[in-house]
Amino acid sequence: MSLREFIKQVIGPRLTHLVRQARMPRFDTDHAKTWWRTRDQTDPGLVEFYWQSRHAPARRAIAEVVKDLDGRSLLEIGCHAGANLWAISQVRSFERLTGTDLSPTVLAEARRRLAAEGQAAELVLASTDALPFADKSVDIALTSVMLVCVGPEAIDASLDEILRVTRRWLVLCEPWSERKGEHPDRHPETTYWIRNYRERLEGRAEMTSVRHLPPEHRIGHLDSIAVFRLRAG
Numbered sequence: 001m002s003l004r005e006f007i008k009q010v011i012g013p014r015l016t017h018l019v020r021q022a023r024m025p026r027f028d029t030d031h032a033k034t035w036w037r038t039r040d041q042t043d044p045g046l047v048e049f050y051w052q053s054r055h056a057p058a059r060r061a062i063a064e065v066v067k068d069l070d071g072r073s074l075l076e077i078g079c080h081a082g083a084n085l086w087a088i089s090q091v092r093s094f095e096r097l098t099g100t101d102l103s104p105t106v107l108a109e110a111r112r113r114l115a116a117e118g119q120a121a122e123l124v125l126a127s128t129d130a131l132p133f134a135d136k137s138v139d140i141a142l143t144s145v146m147l148v149c150v151g152p153e154a155i156d157a158s159l160d161e162i163l164r165v166t167r168r169w170l171v172l173c174e175p176w177s178e179r180k181g182e183h184p185d186r187h188p189e190t191t192y193w194i195r196n197y198r199e200r201l202e203g204r205a206e207m208t209s210v211r212h213l214p215p216e217h218r219i220g221h222l223d224s225i226a227v228f229r230l231r232a233g
Contacts, residue, residue: 026191028151036102047109050081057217059087067092069169071139078146082110089119100126129157133165141166144173145221148192176224
């Protein structure tokens, strides 16, 4: 092996990794929002990956949990390609099924794919901390590995908005933690935020159940499904 080939073999993967690190945001700045708005424009395979996961056991588990909650409307904040909305629609019908996302590319794909499956959903371009819905206008709000990407400077505003628009139930499919406060979960390419949502929502919503997924059923950070009943008033 020549010296040039050796250098290419050793340095190449490391350089690629460093470039990817530079592109990925730390999920606690406005850069993160820009990144989520534009990521799928350059990698359409990600949309296909998310869409194909609609058959995964984790998606079915979310649908089963939602199926047993009373209410006629559901909003998923951060719906991406619509995998959860599709899975939920297989087990239950809602008078109003809505999803939001930051990416117009993703929403266009979700709209096309759900329509091809005969599923009607209202899909809205919106940020979690500025939801364009009236107070208490949906019965069930759902997030799935979305709040883990919201940094400390925006999590309170995001939770306030979700609770503002929700009447009855909050379903958080987020990494589970019983630790006090929040802590960063650092991966090679970015930083996610792990929180104790029972503690964070104390006084505003009561956790009624939590379902932990077995390792073979998890999708990335999706390891649990926690259900909260909103307190009146």
